[in-house]
Amino acid sequence: MSAVDQLFQELKKQGQKAFMPFITAGDPNLAFTSTLLKTLLRHGSHICEVGIPYSDPIADGPVIQASYTRALAHGITLSDIFEMLRQTTPELAAPVVTMVSHAIIYRAGLKQYVKTAKQSGVAGLIVPDLPVEESKPLQQICQAENLSLIQLITPNTPRDRALRIAASSTGFIYYVSVVGITGERKQVPQSIKDNVGWLREQTDLPICIGFGISNPEHIRTLAPMADGLIVGSAIVRRIAALDEQSEAEVLQDVEDYVKTLMVAISGC
Amino acid sequence: MARPKLRASCHVPDHAGRYGEFGGRYVPETLIAALDQLADQYEQARHDPDFQDRLSDLLKHYVGRPSPLYHASRLTKLCGGAQIYLKREDLNHTGAHKINNTLGQALLTLRMGKTRVIAETGAGQHGVATATACARFGLPCVVYMGEEDIRRQAPNVFSMKLLGAEVRSVTSGSRTLRDAINEAMRDWMASVENTHYILGSVVGPHPFPRIVRDFQSVIGQETLAQCNDQIGRLPEVVVACVGGGSNAAGMFYPFIEHDAVELVGVEAGGRSSAAGEHASPLTYGSPGVLHGSYSYVMQDQDGQTCDVHSISAGLDYPGVGPEHSYWKATGRVNYESCIDDDALEAFETLAKNEGILAAVESSHAISTAMRIAGERPADQVVVVCLSGRGDKDSAEVARLRGDDDS
Ligand SMILES: Cc1ncc(COP(=O)(O)O)c(C=O)c1O
Numbered sequence: 001m002s003a004v005d006q007l008f009q010e011l012k013k014q015g016q017k018a019f020m021p022f023i024t025a026g027d028p029n030l031a032f033t034s035t036l037l038k039t040l041l042r043h044g045s046h047i048c049e050v051g052i053p054y055s056d057p058i059a060d061g062p063v064i065q066a067s068y069t070r071a072l073a074h075g076i077t078l079s080d081i082f083e084m085l086r087q088t089t090p091e092l093a094a095p096v097v098t099m100v101s102h103a104i105i106y107r108a109g110l111k112q113y114v115k116t117a118k119q120s121g122v123a124g125l126i127v128p129d130l131p132v133e134e135s136k137p138l139q140q141i142c143q144a145e146n147l148s149l150i151q152l153i154t155p156n157t158p159r160d161r162a163l164r165i166a167a168s169s170t171g172f173i174y175y176v177s178v179v180g181i182t183g184e185r186k187q188v189p190q191s192i193k194d195n196v197g198w199l200r201e202q203t204d205l206p207i208c209i210g211f212g213i214s215n216p217e218h219i220r221t222l223a224p225m226a227d228g229l230i231v232g233s234a235i236v237r238r239i240a241a242l243d244e245q246s247e248a249e250v251l252q253d254v255e256d257y258v259k260t261l262m263v264a265i266s267g268c
Numbered sequence: 269m270a271r272p273k274l275r276a277s278c279h280v281p282d283h284a285g286r287y288g289e290f291g292g293r294y295v296p297e298t299l300i301a302a303l304d305q306l307a308d309q310y311e312q313a314r315h316d317p318d319f320q321d322r323l324s325d326l327l328k329h330y331v332g333r334p335s336p337l338y339h340a341s342r343l344t345k346l347c348g349g350a351q352i353y354l355k356r357e358d359l360n361h362t363g364a365h366k367i368n369n370t371l372g373q374a375l376l377t378l379r380m381g382k383t384r385v386i387a388e389t390g391a392g393q394h395g396v397a398t399a400t401a402c403a404r405f406g407l408p409c410v411v412y413m414g415e416e417d418i419r420r421q422a423p424n425v426f427s428m429k430l431l432g433a434e435v436r437s438v439t440s441g442s443r444t445l446r447d448a449i450n451e452a453m454r455d456w457m458a459s460v461e462n463t464h465y466i467l468g469s470v471v472g473p474h475p476f477p478r479i480v481r482d483f484q485s486v487i488g489q490e491t492l493a494q495c496n497d498q499i500g501r502l503p504e505v506v507v508a509c510v511g512g513g514s515n516a517a518g519m520f521y522p523f524i525e526h527d528a529v530e531l532v533g534v535e536a537g538g539r540s541s542a543a544g545e546h547a548s549p550l551t552y553g554s555p556g557v558l559h560g561s562y563s564y565v566m567q568d569q570d571g572q573t574c575d576v577h578s579i580s581a582g583l584d585y586p587g588v589g590p591e592h593s594y595w596k597a598t599g600r601v602n603y604e605s606c607i608d609d610d611a612l613e614a615f616e617t618l619a620k621n622e623g624i625l626a627a628v629e630s631s632h633a634i635s636t637a638m639r640i641a642g643e644r645p646a647d648q649v650v651v652v653c654l655s656g657r658g659d660k661d662s663a664e665v666a667r668l669r670g671d672d673d674s
Contacts, residue, residue, distance in 0.1 A: 055441065055572040056558065058453040059296040065440065078570045102294050103557040107571030129294045129560070133284065154298045156461065161300070179298055180458035 003095040003123035004148040004171035007047055008206040008227060018046040018228030019265050020208060021235050021258065022099065024064065025050050026071035028242055030084040036239070039251055041094045044262050048092075049126065049230065052081060052100040059128045061183030063233040066240065078108060082120040089121025097124035097150065097171070105130075105138065114141045124148030124171045132165045139168060150174050153199065155191050163202055172206040172227065175199065177213070183233050185212035188221055196225045216264035223268035231261060276600035278524050280591065285474020287594035293473040295453075295560040302460045307475040309380050314482075319375060326371050327486065330404070331361045333368075335487075337494035337651070342621045343638070350504065350644035352637060354654040355491050357515065358626065364656030365487060365515045366397035370466055372483035374401035377464040384463040385409045388452040390417055390445030390511065391582030391629060392424025393656055394468030399433035401466075409433040412451040414443040417581045423660050442575050445511075445585045449559055469512025470589030473560030477517075477589050484518025491651060492522050499649055505530045505640055508653035509633040510550070510603065511582045513589035515655035520601060521591075530602070533592060534636045536578035537605035547576035548605040549588050550596050563590040579608040579668070580628040582656075606632040614638060615658065615665060627656035628665070 011018055021040050025033050033050070040048055053068040053076060060068070089096055098117060105113045105127065117125065124147050130138065132151060142149040148171025153162050156179050166173055177192055178185065196207055209222050210230030222229055238254050245253070280287040293303065313319040327333040336356045344352045357365040370387075377385055385407050389395030395411040402409035411428055415437050418425050428435050441447040449472070456465045470477040470484075488506075495502050506523055508516035510533040523529045538546030546552065549564040556565045558573055566574040566586040578584040595601035606614075611628060614635035618626050626634055630653070637652040644650070658665075 056446065056450050058450055058559075059298070059457060061454070069440070072572060101557075101571070103567070103573075104571040106557050106562070107567060107569065128296050129557075131293060131295065131297060131300055134292055134294060152297045154296075156301045157297060158301060165297075176298065178458075179460060181454050 002146050002148045002171060004047065004097065007095055008172060011046065011227070017223045017226065017265050017268055018208065019044070019262055020047050020049055020228050020230045021045050022049040022051060022230060022232030023239070024067035024071055024236055025052055025081045025084070026074065026076035027067040027236070027239055028070050029074060030076065030080055032247060034084050034088045036251065036254070037088055037096070038091060039255060040258065041092045043255055043258060045094065045258065046228070047095050047097065049097055049099050050085070052078065052098055052104055054101040054104060057101065059181055061181040061233060063237050063240070064182050067236045078104065082116050085120040085122060095123035096121065097126060097148070098122055099126045099128065102127050102130045110138050110141050114145050114147060118145045118147060122147065124150055126150045126174060128152060132168050135168060142170070152176055155179050155189065155195060159198070162199060166199065166203040166205060169205060172208050173199065173203065175207050175209045177209050177211045180211070182211055184214040188212060188218050192222065193225055216260055219261055219264040220268060223265050229265065274598050276524055276595055276598040278521070280594065281474060281478050285478065287591045288597055290555070290563050290593040291474055291477060291590035292562050293560060294557050294562065295473045296457065298457050299460060299473070303473055303475065305380060306376070309376060310475055310479050313376060313379060319379070323372055323375060327368065331367050331371070332359065333486065334490045334494070335359050337491060337498060340622050343618065344641065346617070346621055347638045347641040349646060350641040350648035350650045351646065352641050353503070353649060353651045355487060355519065355651060357487060357653060357655050358624070358630070358657035362393070362397045362400050363659065364393040364397065364627065365484060365518065366394040366468060367400065368486055368518065369468065369480050369483040369514065370394070370397040370401040373464065373466040373479070374405050374407065377407060378405060380464060382462055382464040383407070384459065385466055386412070386452050386455050386459070386463055387466045387468060388412045388445065388448035389468060390448065390584060391580065391627065392417065392421040392428065392660060393582060393627070395433070395435070396424050396427045396431070398466050398468070399428045399431035402433065403431045410455065411435050412438050412448040412455070414438045414445060414448050416443040417445065420664050421581050421660050422663070444581065446573065469514040470517045470591060471512040471559055471561060471587055477561065477591055480514050481517040481521055481591060484514050485521045487515065487518040487653060488520060488522035491519065495651070502526055502529050503649040503651045504644065505532060505650045507532045507534060507633050507637040507640065507650060509534045509583060509629050509655060510588060510592060511585050511629060512587070513592045515653050517589060517591055519653045520595070524600060531600065532636060532640065533601050533603045534632045535603060535605040536580060536583035536632060537607035538577040539608060544575050545577050546605060547578040547584050547586065549586060550592060550603040551605045555593065558587040561590050563593040564588050564596070579611060580632070582627070582629040583632065604636055606635045610635045612665065612668065624654070625658035625662065626654055627658050628661045630655045
């Protein structure tokens with residue numbers, strides 16, 4: 001059982017939904033990312049997704065793209081990121097998973113990436129550009145190291161295919177709320193309820209919903225049908241304000257914002 | 269001793285889109301259904317005589333195919349060796365090989381019932397060819413183009429607009445072809461239900477590399493027949509430039525199992541062999557994942573795509589189609605690179621001696637072919653794919669030579 005599995009078991013007992021922020025490693029530097037991780041998880045986030053900056057992220061909208069560009073512009077490397085995680089994760093009360101392009105994993109070597117992630121206290125991987133057909137080698141390596149390989153299902157995934165993805169996913173299923181890229185949206189699509197409801201009957205894995213979620217109303221709509229919710233661009237956008245605000249101000253802003261979401265989620 | 273290599277097969281890709289170990293599909297789940305639909309519809313279209321007749325008719329009466337195979341006798345004399353023949357893709361409607369692919373994919377768009385088209389472009393030739401096909405079929409068209417390429421290929425930008433396409437400037441990253449592909453993919457992520465992405469080269473996730481190769485193979489098929497007609501045999505050497513690799517793949521593919529024919533792909537050597545100064549992944553790169561496919565690529569040790577440079581917008585790309593990686597691995601095709609200055613020199617030589625303004629992309633192949641011809645006896649034949657015409661480059665070449673004030 002990975003730390004992700006344990007978390008969801010625990011939350012299930014408590015009847016609690018997971019709140020899962022996404023942040024970009026090294027935006028704008030790794031010391032800040034480390035502080036931010038500690039702040040987020042101290043204030044009740046249940047698990048954190050750490051994005052590994054990539055030069056060509058085709059699933060990401062302008063906000064996360066820009067955060068990747070900022071981090072890479074400062075010359076951040078994969079080994080710096082893992083070193084930061086190695087030092088930070090022992091102080092965290094909750095698991096961290098990396099969101100990472102297959103281009104990066106392949107270059108590092110599948111085994112090497114998973115091994116280093118594990119040594120750095122990472123509990124799982126989300127690889128947004130690795131479809132289920134290509135995922136077997138990585139899945140086997142993750143299983144051997146007891147890391148979750150969380151796979152994604154989208155509104156346009158045919159149902160027979162969704163079953164295959166569910167069968168090969170571990171940790172949880174990442175249900176992408178929209179056909180599109182990451183970024184805040186005004187409304188959540190109607191199709192989610194049917195799709196997630198159907199999926200729920202097919203699998204015992206927890207189902208977390210992400211993409212486009214940014215306010216308490218979204219949370220109140222989606223939390224009842226999900227085991228967890230993922231919020232990315234709305235947080236990353238606040239970090240971009242470091243251009244004009246001090247670290248303390250930005251941390252406070254993120255904290256206040258996350259608190260409003262946490263209140264909404266714990267009421268569900 | 270060199271390790272014996274596996275013989276290159278024509279029967280690639282397999283079901284997973286693999287050319288040997290290369291290719292595949294590394295894209296977000298959101299795009300998978302559309303790629304499956306495309307693969308499926310293409311497979312049907314391939315065996316549908318109506319589809320094939322419609323495409324052949326367009327290629328003949330709209331594009332002007334077959335394009336000539338021209339004996340460049342003055343260039344041959346100048347090089348003092350093998351006979352140089354030019355496959356004149358520059359004479360196609362819209363001035364390059366790109367139209368062979370865009371018409372095929374526009375027909376697939378209609379077949380799939382999709383109502384909008386997007387494309388990326390580097391040199392603007394693929395953008396113009398896509399805008400043209402869309403105008404011909406009444407499809408709305410959006411073309412993504414890097415800001416730097418909009419500057420250096422301005423004439424094509426005007427053409428696209430006149431043809432009714434919307435040109436969207438891409439300001440992320442290096443503002444060139446690679447970034448234009450990223451933006452087109454992002455558009456497709458959100459629009460995939462009604463939009464077809466007409467990808468312009470043999471790159472990207474399966475089935476694109478295969479579809480584009482097949483639509484471009486008309487180049488090599490005609491060349492084979494024309495060689496038999498005009499010289500009574502096959503050539504000794506066939507040369508083509510390699511950006512993403514579509515004109516080269518179309519030219520080479522019909523020759524793959526004719527083992528006696530040497531195939532030479534020419535990458536952009538840029539200013540030098542130093543990192544960031546060229547766009548030659550097959551020569552200086554290593555296998556990795558970019559834009560949905562596993563192939564040779566210029567990446568750093570973390571898998572971040574490197575900046576590349578070429579004088580030609582159409583070759584200024586850090587990746588290459590997976591089938592070229594396969595041909596490199598099997599040793600079937602030799603890949604070289606040609607530096608900016610040599611390409612410019614070939615551009616001028618061809619213009620002055622044959623009265624042909626070649627695209628700067630194609631000039632890379634011309635340069636290498638001239639060298640090869642010079643090393644061979646006069647009874648041999650070197651065929652070069654003249655992938656496009658150079659009107660789009662006149663102003664930029666003049667600027668680079670410092671005569672743009674006239
Ligand atoms: C005339 C011409 N030749 C070659 C290329 C390179 O593309 P490919 O390698 O796909 O043929 C381009 C691309 O824009 C082009 O315009």
